[in-house]
Amino acid sequence: MSIETDIKQATPFRTPYHRLMVNLMYTSNWIAASQTKLLKPSGLTLQQYNVLRILRGQYPNPVKVSDITERMLDKMSNASRLIDKLVAKKLVLRTECPSDRRAVDVVITDKGLELLQKLDVHQTEWNDEQRNKLTEDEATYLSQLLDRLRA
Structure with missing residues (x-):
């Protein structure tokens, strides 16, 4: 799934670097949430x-x-x-x-x-x-x- 789909963005990003920055932040948060879920029972x-x-x-x-x-x-x-x-x-x-x-x-x-x-x-x-x-x-x-x- 693309970052645009995940964040429901209809307009294109200004630059590929802007897309990259948003994608990195979104993915970092996605990974952190996944790891938090693994750690919660502990x-x-x-x-x-x-x-x-x-x-x-x-x-x-x-x-x-x-x-x-x-x-x-x-x-x-x-x-x-x-x-x-x-x-x-x-x-x-x-x-x-x-x-x-x-x-x-x-x-x-x-x-x-x-x-x-x-x-x-x-x-x-x-x-x-x-x-x-x-x-x-x-x-x-x-x-x-x-x-x-x-x-």
Whole structure:
């Protein structure tokens, strides 16, 4: 389905770049909604899921909150608040950094790792659905184009 059909736009876009911008924003929101639906039964938000994935990537090493903030997909997220919520759910541990008492180290717990493992199954299913729409080469090429757009 075209972006024009999806947003019920009858008039043409001013330029192909305007169409691209609208299409990227619409598609980004569509993907976010799809991911939110997958995460809802686990009680996680997209931002909390992002933090857990960052921590899993560094496991078993702790990560400073400032480093998590730098790596977040959503740069407007409040990492400290997200970590507080994940601590309350017992998905991460927060400790004072031994080398810098002003810094805070965060590490994912076994419970957090187990939750991500369960979510990986759903992510694999989502990826399989996308394989029916794009080949791996097309997905790689699209990703490269998006990288160029941000360069």
